[in-house]
Amino acid sequence: MESVIAWIHEKNPGLDGAIAPDEDLIEARLIDSMDFLDFIDLLESISGETIDLQTSTIDDFRTLARIQERFLSASVTAQA
Template identity: 35%
Template sequence: MTEIVDRAEFERRFKKFVGELKPGFDTDSIAPGDNLFDLGALDSLSMTRVVIFLEDLLGAEIDLETATIDAFSSIDVMYSRFIEPK
């Protein structure tokens, strides 16, 4: 079963994940609506780990055939697209 995570908890967990992914990156500077690619928090090489992080949190696979790169652009977008209860 999928764990229900609110927006603030998702933001906290994702920032922790980015800190582990990119040691030394100032995760406190990430605002929920910031473009993570423009900030340098994410890049094409980190996307596999991002998908695994989200799938572990969801307890389900993400359909990558329907999820464009824009779906991973910010904390807010990822939460709305993948986590937020429908």
């Protein structure tokens, strides 16, 4: 998850402090449409899995907690 948070901070240089797990990343404009495909690539790289956008919804990318649950739980478990 550190890579995801670092990516968000890189894309938002004015962002100070931590990002709450339940903060709406899209409403807060921390992830925008211009960078969304790069964000998908990052998640795929971290998880080692392809993200099927046909079975995903925007809500799957809305918060750090949901991203962890939906896309990174398996990779975190595998690394432990």
